[in-house]
Amino acid sequence: MATNHFMPENLFGHARVPQWLQGVASRWAWRDLGRVFGQADVVTAPTPRAVRLLHDNGFPPRAVPVSCGIDIDRYRLRAPVRRTDAPTVLFVGRLDEEKRVDELLRALALVPRLHAEIVGDGSCRGEWELLARDLGLTDRVKFRGFVGEEELLDAYASADVFCMPGIAELQSLATMEAMAAGKPVVVADAMALPHLCKQGRNGWLFTPGDIRGLADRLHAVTADPTVTARMGAASSELIAAHAIDSTLETFEALYAQAAGLPATPRIPALAA
Template sequence: MRILLGADTFAPDVNGAARFAERLATGLAGRGHEVHVAAPSPDGPSGTGTFGGATVHRVRSRRYPLHESFRVCLPWESGPQTAAVLDAVRPDVVHVQAHFSVGRGLAVAASDRGTPLVATNHFMPENLFAHARIPGSLRGAAARFAWRDARKVFARANALTAPTPRAVELLTRATGLPATAISCGIDAERYAGGTETEGTILFVGRLDQEKRVDELIRAAARLDRPYRLEIVGDGSERAAWEKLARDLGVPAVFHGFVSEEELIAAYRRCSVFCMPGVAELQSLVTLEAMAAGKPVVAADAMALPHLVRPGRNGWLFPPGDVAVLASVLGALLQDPETRRRMGAASREIVAGHALDTTLDAFEELYTDVTARTPGRVRVPALAA
């Protein structure tokens, strides 16, 4: 098939939605499909390149003034550009990963032209509140507006998905649109192996408000045994959380962004992985830690209970309860046998999220929506 993916975040961006789009693009290309990706330019100008066997069409972007690592595509630029990409590629199916500028432009163009359209939602309003500087008193109204806006785009799709049953429930309740749960998937064998450095607690993710890494730091400060806290990632709260760790005397190492090889090494050497975030629609980094055979301590929020089975592969804690978080972290750090047992269970659970299964599901979905779209005839792409 000729597949056009629309991604509002893509390599070199480092976040769950970008990593999923990358794995989907390279995985489909590896299966012999002709894969194109429309995504924001990482440095401004539009252009065309390649990534993992896929052709990437970069849409002109601008720096977001309230966040140094964000780039945004202005709709009056991205709309015509994404429509032009669609007309040049002439795909069998379009699959957008969001309802923002790139996804919106492609969704509108695809539905206007009768091109089969699949949409996947990775969005929660909470992910954007801090970046948009929305006061707490207005966030309820802002969330309702954001979901209404998402519905305008997703209602155009022939099929709608989200990464987990909890994410589907949230999406359907907020928009009234039916959706299917398809995991983001993971190549588990890539993370297996390595030697644990005993006493190491690991967090991986954006260092932004909804990740609540401050709770992890405060919990670590209560531990009464030797440990090391490693934090991989960057974001708007990094400086504040580095200061908090220093003030509390927490032996924390903030690595910032790291290479894929360094990230895998961090998973392999940690004793316990902790995800205190409360806005996770799946949490790819938690899946990656599980693939490395690690016990997981996570907030009892959103989709994390789909991954963490209390007493089997880790523990859940009430969001904000630093005392409970410290207690379960301390118990795991002093019990290597429980860590081994829970790590093995993590590997068993993650097997249900195999990347090949995800690719199978999307291939089947693409075939279904193209078969249900009347009058579709394979048309050669235009010459570059």
């Protein structure tokens, strides 16, 4: 069995592949992936969109979606630790180009009442810290770098809304963790993120690059505490489809299928 979490776009920044070479490098990488994964009896990817990406890049139409899964109770039962009375938006992830945290910062500048916590580190951290300073956000944005597991749980519990502006997410565990913590989400309408965000129910999508649109979405979620609470509750409901036990059951069934063992009761379909 093979499971794909690969996108060439997630490597180009680290490998410093020049723009003019990225198209060729991407095609070569996908061909190589197809050659290696073609040897597997069963191939999975974490979302229907991730499966379609495999098929769009030449892999035979036999891959199936299986969520990464999440230990929901680990996030759901955490008590908030408030650092400010102002509403707070949280980002968790690598601070690399494809995550587009600069768009979150520019949107934050348009919502004066909103604070932000940025958890993670990466090649763009210094650039984005300078951008926050230039935008006059120093007193409203906290770059926390890498944090321990307990601090991360506190960050999710204490935020009012989670934002993922990245454009290369094959599922986004950070968004799932925020949903498990009962938080509304405002995420880019890109790759697999629409699988997690149901418009107007547990949050909003925004068009990548639309800074005003992102700002409006963040304001809409945080302006009214009843809306924040309602959307957070919806996130808690929607994430149930990604419980780790369901993922483990699905993988066990797929292993049995690959090994030619008697069929297990079911292979649960991944919720959209």
